[in-house]
Amino acid sequence: MSNGFLSQEEINALLNGEGSQEEEEKKEATDTELPELPDLTDLEKDLLGEVGNISMGSASTALSTIINQQVNITTPVVSVTTLERLKDSFEIPNIALEVKYTSGIVGENLLVMKIDDAAVISNLMMGGNGIVEGEIKELSEIEISAVSEAMNQMIGSAATSMATMFAREVNISPPLSKIWSDLTAPLAEGISDDEPVVLVSFSLNIGELVDSNIMQLLPMKTAKKIVAIMMGEESMDEPSVENNSTPAPIVEEKKSAKAVEAPKQEIVYEKPIEREAPKVEVKQASFEPLSVRESATTMPNNIDLILDVPLQISVVLGRTKMNVKDILNLGNGSLIELDKLAEEPVEIQVNGKKVAYGEVVVVDENFGVRITNIVSSQERIKSLGK
Structure with missing residues (x-):
């Protein structure tokens, strides 16, 4: 400043300062204009996290079987957001699988996976080694079909696991998959952009090939129903x-x-x-x-309380009676003839009680039993008194 007047540099500095202050005020105003979202209690978050952890654990087992790689989907983190806010943090493109629960629980479910991770899965499913070079911008129709099938198997296993937890049958509609690469396009048909949704983010690890995350999105109404079922508050409504x-x-x-x-x-x-x-x-x-x-x-009205009780399962190949003399004469190479024919089904017993019949098979170099007939309820009830 000279002779009481401002220099041009000082004037520019003042103008720039006012401009930046106005921008900060606009940002603060924008932040305050965002509507408040309904929050979940700690108990509700814990329940949703536990349901997600168990169901996604089942989904990871299904995926591991398909791609012949060790898969871990763990560490669920539950939060509330909207699709509009979520789009700002998305790395596009992504592949999204939309599923509707049709019975047991009615609602929407959205599974979102990064396209890079989807490329690895499709490569493994088509007989590759899972190594994908370069930046993935899009997938071919065959790759999309392969990943969609894998995600279908995952969500089907997750629904089966939920049915066990809810003690009711859970059915889903045929899943719809699509590549989401446009921020202006809707992510899901059944979920609006401004609707509050529950985001459950999981850590996704596939062998040494993938260390990423996968997201599950549930509308608030669907999430509340899951919590109500888990707490036993909706068991009598349906x-x-x-x-x-x-x-x-x-x-x-x-x-x-x-x-x-x-x-x-x-x-x-x-x-x-x-x-x-x-x-x-x-x-x-x-x-x-x-x-x-x-x-x-x-x-068993409270059978849910004993679902995790371990039971001893045994398979009876056959029986016979021998004299003490014959038993003492047994040695290497001796044959013992049983009272079962070669093609006759074997008995499957739980804690010594006969529950089914089956045939012996070989599974991964181990013996197994394929169930061919279940003992009727009347016979099982009668056997309890023996």
């Missing part, structure tokens, strides 16, 4: 809806009432039987087998 929605057909009422409780079932079915007593067909509707099955299924 059966009651089915029972009220189909009051007319007698056969359908049997299925729904059996899923709720036995006393109501007796009240519902005794009156129609008395009214239709002259009809022989009604009496021959095999109610006795149903009651036996109900007693077998309704007795």
